[in-house]
Amino acid sequence: MWLWPVPGTAWLLGLMLLGCGLARQGGSVLNCPPKCVCASNIISCSKISLGTIPTKLPRFTAVLDLSHNNLTRLRADWTPVRLAHLHSLMLNHNALAFISTEAFCHVPHLRYLDLSSNSIKALEEYLFSQLQELEVLLLYNNQIAQMDRSAFDDMASLQKLYLSQNQISRFPVELVKDKAKLPELALLDLSSNKIKGLPVAALKSLPAWIKNGLYLHSNPLSCDCGLYELFTHWHRRQLSSVVDFREELVCSLPQAKRSISVLSLNSQDALNCSEFKEHMLEAYLGDTVTINCDAKVRGATREWVTPTNKRIPKEAANSTITVLGNGSLQIRPIQVEDMGTYTCYAASQAFNETLYVEVTVHNFTQHGPHDSLNTAYTTLVGCILSVILVLIYLYLTPCRCWCCGHGKQAIQQEDSIHSSMLSTTPNHDPELAGCKESLNRHVASGATQGQNGWAQPWVMDLHANGTTLLPGATARYVAPILLSHQ
Numbered sequence: 001m002w003l004w005p006v007p008g009t010a011w012l013l014g015l016m017l018l019g020c021g022l023a024r025q026g027g028s029v030l031n032c033p034p035k036c037v038c039a040s041n042i043i044s045c046s047k048i049s050l051g052t053i054p055t056k057l058p059r060f061t062a063v064l065d066l067s068h069n070n071l072t073r074l075r076a077d078w079t080p081v082r083l084a085h086l087h088s089l090m091l092n093h094n095a096l097a098f099i100s101t102e103a104f105c106h107v108p109h110l111r112y113l114d115l116s117s118n119s120i121k122a123l124e125e126y127l128f129s130q131l132q133e134l135e136v137l138l139l140y141n142n143q144i145a146q147m148d149r150s151a152f153d154d155m156a157s158l159q160k161l162y163l164s165q166n167q168i169s170r171f172p173v174e175l176v177k178d179k180a181k182l183p184e185l186a187l188l189d190l191s192s193n194k195i196k197g198l199p200v201a202a203l204k205s206l207p208a209w210i211k212n213g214l215y216l217h218s219n220p221l222s223c224d225c226g227l228y229e230l231f232t233h234w235h236r237r238q239l240s241s242v243v244d245f246r247e248e249l250v251c252s253l254p255q256a257k258r259s260i261s262v263l264s265l266n267s268q269d270a271l272n273c274s275e276f277k278e279h280m281l282e283a284y285l286g287d288t289v290t291i292n293c294d295a296k297v298r299g300a301t302r303e304w305v306t307p308t309n310k311r312i313p314k315e316a317a318n319s320t321i322t323v324l325g326n327g328s329l330q331i332r333p334i335q336v337e338d339m340g341t342y343t344c345y346a347a348s349q350a351f352n353e354t355l356y357v358e359v360t361v362h363n364f365t366q367h368g369p370h371d372s373l374n375t376a377y378t379t380l381v382g383c384i385l386s387v388i389l390v391l392i393y394l395y396l397t398p399c400r401c402w403c404c405g406h407g408k409q410a411i412q413q414e415d416s417i418h419s420s421m422l423s424t425t426p427n428h429d430p431e432l433a434g435c436k437e438s439l440n441r442h443v444a445s446g447a448t449q450g451q452n453g454w455a456q457p458w459v460m461d462l463h464a465n466g467t468t469l470l471p472g473a474t475a476r477y478v479a480p481i482l483l484s485h486q
């Protein structure tokens with residue numbers, strides 16, 4: 001074993017068995033392709049100047065190493081048999097320039113695919129879509145300049161995607177933003193490409209566990225203060241993508257034509273960006289506030305502590321402060337006393353993290369300090385207006401009715417019961433309908449009083465319960481109705 005300086009423990013067992021295979025006559029094990037070395041389900045055909053892939057591969061192959069050869073094409077029929085057990089395929093260090101969109105039809109359970117150090121120039125649409133169990137995809141050190149937006153569609157298990165050292169000029173925002181696309185993706189390496197601009201707003205809104213694995217260093221980024229703010233925040237959060245590659249995270253200044261560290265853009269001889277301040281949560285009195293515990297590790301368990309160092313219970317129904325099922329903190333409704341720094345302890349097997357969120361609460365509601373006064377004022381105006389409206393209605397309409405109502409009083413009295421005070425829509429036909437309706441209304445009161453409404457405008461009948469109210473009381477009832485219709 002000391003003869004084989006191989007990385008990865010998975011190989012050790014294989015290589016021990018391999019030793020046996022070699023002892024048994026230079027790799028001519030049954031099922032083993034010529035010149036390859038085989039160890040049970042591991043087939044190694046590395047560094048044998050292969051120009052084509054051996055066709056007679058055993059069906060039980062789990063690991064296939066074809067690295068360091070002279071392969072130029074990966075066709076749909078590269079394996080005529082379905083390799084249902086294959087989980088690792090190494091094709092790195094070849095001359096692959098063509099990969100058929102059907103190349104992976106026969107290897108549906110692949111979990112690890114190494115295509116690094118080849119000559120791939122473009123990724124066609126749905127190229128990897130058959131690989132629904134693939135977890136790691138290595139594509140670094142190729143010449144990829146074009147990536148179809150659908151190249152990585154349906155890769156439900158992909159966790160790590162290495163695209164560094166290519167010719168990519170557009171940040172493939174769809175890979176991280178559309179969570180349905182690559183739901184498990186936690187590492188996306190786009191370093192050493194040709195990316196000049198980043199969608200800063202979209203990147204800001206990503207959860208920390210994605211940002212932690214989003215490598216963007218060694219790109220010809222153009223400097224601006226948005227970039228400074230973005231990466232300063234990542235640095236303060238101690239995200240690996242920035243902390244580990246601080247020096248390589250550079251951008252070019254438009255005039256000076258020189259590269260400068262993104263994290264130093266606040267200096268006077270650079271862009272003079274304003275000093276970065278960590279975002280504070282601002283809330284208004286009575287708001288419902290939800291604070292996410294944006295942990296660096298996915299699926300961490302979260303515990304929250306109040307500014308006064310009290311542990312916050314989970315899903316406490318009758319508490320104003322509670323931790324929701326997804327680990328977020330909710331304060332409902334927030335009071336001025338809730339102001340302060342909240343602490344979230346995110347714990348996982350790999351990493352423990354403490355996050356602080358500073359919450360300030362304004363001593364007024366969101367609509368301004370005079371909000372309650374405003375409401376009262378609006379209500380008052382509404383009341384007065386409705387009183388005026390009602391009075392206009394009463395004083396003006398009976399006149400017309402009275403004028404045209406000569407000789408029609410018999411009919412009018414019949415319908416009077418069905419009249420409604422609640423109707424605020426004026427009538428459009430003054431001659432007929434308007435006349436009839438307003439007549440009905442007033443005759444209604446007239447019916448109870450035995451008089452025309454014109455003669456006694458102050459008394460009105462709310463026919464719903466038949467009570468007679470004084471004008472002041474009526475206004476109190478009408479006003480809210482009018483307001484609610486606004």
Ligand SMILES: *[C@@H]1O[C@H](CO)[C@@H](O)[C@H](O)[C@H]1NC(C)=O
Binds near residue numbers: 049051070072
């Ligand atoms: C690799 O293939 C190319 C063209 O197919 C050929 O010119 C070259 O000699 C091959 N190299 C080796 C090492 O076989």
Ligand SMILES: *[C@@H]1O[C@H](CO)[C@@H](O)[C@H](O)[C@H]1NC(C)=O
Binds near residue numbers: 268269270272
């Ligand atoms: C940067 O800002 C400071 C203070 O605002 C100012 O004094 C200085 O002149 C600015 N430098 C440049 C290069 O704009």
Ligand SMILES: *[C@@H]1O[C@H](CO)[C@@H](O)[C@H](O)[C@H]1NC(C)=O
Binds near residue numbers: 313316317318319
């Ligand atoms: C919920 O309310 C009950 C009764 O008011 C109280 O005894 C209990 O401690 C409260 N629970 C929490 C979590 O505040």
Ligand SMILES: *[C@@H]1O[C@H](CO)[C@@H](O)[C@H](O)[C@H]1NC(C)=O
Binds near residue numbers: 290293324327328
């Ligand atoms: C947790 O749930 C709350 C309410 O359903 C939601 O507002 C919040 O965004 C969620 N947090 C995360 C991190 O998804």
Ligand SMILES: *[C@@H]1O[C@H](CO)[C@@H](O)[C@H](O)[C@H]1NC(C)=O
Binds near residue numbers: 347348349350351352
């Ligand atoms: C995280 O904290 C928990 C308890 O708070 C501890 O058991 C665990 O070992 C810690 N993990 C790490 C990686 O420090």
Ligand SMILES: *[C@@H]1O[C@H](CO)[C@@H](O)[C@H](O)[C@H]1NC(C)=O
Binds near residue numbers: 336
């Ligand atoms: C809110 O502000 C007013 C004055 O603007 C003050 O009288 C009141 O005590 C404050 N309320 C709280 C809870 O701080």
